[in-house]
Amino acid sequence: MNVGDALPPLEIEVTRTLIVAGALASRDYQDVHHDPEAARRKGSPDIFMNILTTNGLVGRYLTDHFGPTAVLRKVAVRLGAPNYPGDTLVLRGRVEAVDGETAVVRVTGDNGIGRHVSGTVTVTVPAGGAR
Amino acid sequence: MGDDDGLDDDLHARLKGYEGRPSTVAGAGRDPVNAPMIRHWCEVLGDTNPAYTGPGATAPPTMLQAWIMAGLSPHTGRARPYEELLALLDEAGCTSIVATDCEQEYLRPLRPGDEVTYDSVIESVSPRKTTKLGTGYFVTTRTDVRVGPDLVGTHRFRVLKYAPARRPAKPPERRPRPVVNRDNAGFWEGVRDHRLLLQRCADCAGLRFPWLPGCADCGCPDWDTVDACGEGTVFSYVVLHHPPFPAFEPPYAIGLVELAEGVRMVSNVVGVPYDKVRIGMPVRLEFRRYDDELVLPVFKGVTA
Incomplete structure (x- = not known):
């Protein structure tokens, strides 16, 4: 785990099912995450992924890479281009800082229309836990 | 932002x-x-x-x-x-x-x-x-x-x-445009003037439709035109239920209409319910405007 290390990218198919199921799994019943007509009335061309799902995917991306002993300390994300059905989200990460067993990883997620998410994750990886 | x-x-x-x-x-x-x-x-x-x-x-x-x-x-x-x-x-x-x-x-x-x-x-x-x-x-x-x-x-x-933000309402879908070329430009000019022009061979005097550069019977490349009188009968027809195309609202009837002059052409049969169109039904030509650019010849069913 060194500064500058790149995590292998993770591709997520943004299906309508993922958007709706993610909204429900996070108890987010805002209509823009499941009702296309309502989404259009609110200025969006279609339903789009909610922030909790994106947050969860970013967390998964980090723990998938660093393994089950990794502990997330902090996740900070900002959303940009929405994740609409049919798109593909590609998460990428790079270690930005390391302090002992704790690293700060800069994460970006791009989809077909631009940068969906950018943020940082602080993760502690006990010695021997990192791949 | x-x-x-x-x-x-x-x-x-x-x-x-x-x-x-x-x-x-x-x-x-x-x-x-x-x-x-x-x-x-x-x-x-x-x-x-x-x-x-x-x-x-x-x-x-x-x-x-x-x-x-x-x-x-x-x-x-x-x-x-x-x-x-x-x-x-x-x-x-x-x-x-x-x-x-x-x-x-x-x-x-x-x-x-x-x-x-x-x-x-x-x-x-x-x-x-x-x-x-x-x-x-x-x-x-x-x-x-x-x-x-x-x-x-x-x-x-x-x-x-x-x-x-208010999204601009989607403009209504428009019918496909006809493909106009040197061989059929005269036909579309006629439609614009609400005339249905048939080609007539300069040699054998055969009428033909759709427009072609020469006579399919005698091969003569010269022709003039005659105005269709507008009377005809349904020679055959189909009713389209599916699939729906933009600007078309199924179900609707499409007729192969035999004109009084003897040639046949395909167009919509209008003015009668789609399920009342029958072979042999008399029809009369009319010109229908679909948008600010497009006028098409269609056939109105004449019911007794």
């Missing part, structure tokens, strides 16, 4: 007055942290981390907010200042909401059985901003999540509360 004329934005001044005031007081999670919700979450996100299953399982830290979502039930502990802030925004037309930022810090893992409580404060309200979705205000709240007396996580959340 850009700053609007924030200088004389009285609403922003009023909204700013809510900064530092509570948005939730003594809120309580709807359910204790529990294995089924964790499992659903992991299943949806494709998260196979073994730390989230089995004895000693912890919840994915990023579920922090899921434990405090009101869902479809009324919010518990929502504080009056936050209700007022949202009401002011609603009154100003900012009726829609979308989350833009989430910053979470996890102080200790949550485990099944943990019962979370939370308090939130309104941290800031931005000046009026215009985004692709519409114009509104970014509202940032910070939530402290506890189990018993212990702080287990903090959650800073930013939403855009906005008035949806």
Whole structure:
């Protein structure tokens, strides 16, 4: 785990099912995450992924890479281009800082229309836990 | 996104007055942290981390907010200042909401059985901003999540509360344009003048339709035109139910019409219900305007 290390990218198919199921799994019943007509009335061309799902995917991306002993300390994300059905989200990460067993990883997620998410994750990886 | 004329934005001044005031007081999670919700979450996100299953399982830290979502039930502990802030925004037309930022810090893992409580404060309200979705205000709240007396996580959340931008209504779909070329330009000029012109061979005097550069019978390239009188009969027809094409509304009847002059042409049979069209039905030519550019010859069913 060194500064500058790149995590292998993770591709997520943004299906309508993922958007709706993610909204429900996070108890987010805002209509823009499941009702296309309502989404259009609110200025969006279609339903789009909610922030909790994106947050969860970013967390998964980090723990998938660093393994089950990794502990997330902090996740900070900002959303940009929405994740609409049919798109593909590609998460990428790079270690930005390391302090002992704790690293700060800069994460970006791009989809077909631009940068969906950018943020940082602080993760502690006990010695021997990192791949 | 850009700053609007924030200088004389009285609403922003009023909204700013809510900064530092509570948005939730003594809120309580709807359910204790529990294995089924964790499992659903992991299943949806494709998260196979073994730390989230089995004895000693912890919840994915990023579920922090899921434990405090009101869902479809009324919010518990929502504080009056936050209700007022949202009401002011609603009154100003900012009726829609979308989350833009989430910053979470996890102080200790949550485990099944943990019962979370939370308090939130309104941290800031931005000046009026215009985004692709519409114009509104970014509202940032910070939530402290506890189990018993212990702080287990903090959650800073930013939403855009906005008035949806009006999307221009989709223009009505237009019928496909005819392909006009040197061989058939005369026909379309005739249609423009509400004339249905047939070609007549200069040599054998055979009438033909559709337009062709030469006579299919005698090969003569020379021709002139005659006006169709407009009378005809349905030689054959189909009714289209499916698939629906843009600008067409199924079901509708398409006839192969034999004109009084003897040639046949395909067009819509109109003026009679689609299921009343029959072979042999007399029809009469008319010209129908479909949009500011397109006029087409169609055949109106003549019922006894």
